[in-house]
Amino acid sequence: MVRFENVGLRYGMGNEILKDISFAIEPQSFQFLTGPSGAGKTTLLRLILLSLRPTRGLINLFGSDSTELDKDAITDLRRRIGVVFQDFRLLDHLTTYENVALPLRVRGREEASYRAEVIELLRWVGLGERMHILPPVLSGGEKQRAAIARALIVRPELLLADEPTGNVDPSLARRLLRLFTELHKSGTSVVIATHDLGLMDQFDGARRMVLGDGRLHIYD
Numbered sequence: 001m002v003r004f005e006n007v008g009l010r011y012g013m014g015n016e017i018l019k020d021i022s023f024a025i026e027p028q029s030f031q032f033l034t035g036p037s038g039a040g041k042t043t044l045l046r047l048i049l050l051s052l053r054p055t056r057g058l059i060n061l062f063g064s065d066s067t068e069l070d071k072d073a074i075t076d077l078r079r080r081i082g083v084v085f086q087d088f089r090l091l092d093h094l095t096t097y098e099n100v101a102l103p104l105r106v107r108g109r110e111e112a113s114y115r116a117e118v119i120e121l122l123r124w125v126g127l128g129e130r131m132h133i134l135p136p137v138l139s140g141g142e143k144q145r146a147a148i149a150r151a152l153i154v155r156p157e158l159l160l161a162d163e164p165t166g167n168v169d170p171s172l173a174r175r176l177l178r179l180f181t182e183l184h185k186s187g188t189s190v191v192i193a194t195h196d197l198g199l200m201d202q203f204d205g206a207r208r209m210v211l212g213d214g215r216l217h218i219y220d
Contacts, residue, residue, distance in 0.1 A: 007057030
């Protein structure tokens with residue numbers, strides 16, 4: 001599903017911030033990406049999404065060499081990926097419901113075919129009473145939950161989540177983890193970037209990918 005071979009990344013003429021990164025993400029797998037603050041976890045997720053291009057090395061996404069992809073091909077591949085970044089990227093002029101439903105609208109689905117599904121998911125993440133609210137009125141934790149719901153609504157083949165439980169209380173964090181688990185059981189590969197050891201300890205079978213000093217170490 002994803003393959004990195006000796007990937008390196010630097011900005012400008014500076015030193016490489018990621019060095020010789022090699023790993024593969026298999027279909028229907030579950031892994032954590034961890035490491036200290038500033039290690040490059042978000043940067044690595046953006047490389048997977050192809051929103052950043054490496055300075056060197058090979059990135060293969062869904063069987064396609066990233067160097068051979070044009071803008072339209074990259075857009076098509078990204079539609080197979082659910083993404084939750086810490087900046088949320090909600091559209092302020094759309095309600096919570098409309099933000100979560102947006103990926104389905106973009107795919108041409110009629111609202112009648114997805115309305116109940118969107119409402120059920122919003123209730124599951126604790127936003128059932130906030131679905132008609134605009135994002136500027138939402139708290140940080142509520143925005144995060146809306147972003148998670150938007151990523152999950154399309155049942156992606158690959159989910160990339162950057163600190164998805166960072167702004168919620170422990171009870172809701174466990175509930176969100178059950179969502180990720182169910183998504184994984186249904187066939188989605190999951191990559192969760194986190195520094196929360198307690199969160200990772202809840203998944204004994206998950207692989208841990210640890211970033212440090214620009215290099216990646218993998219523990220199965």
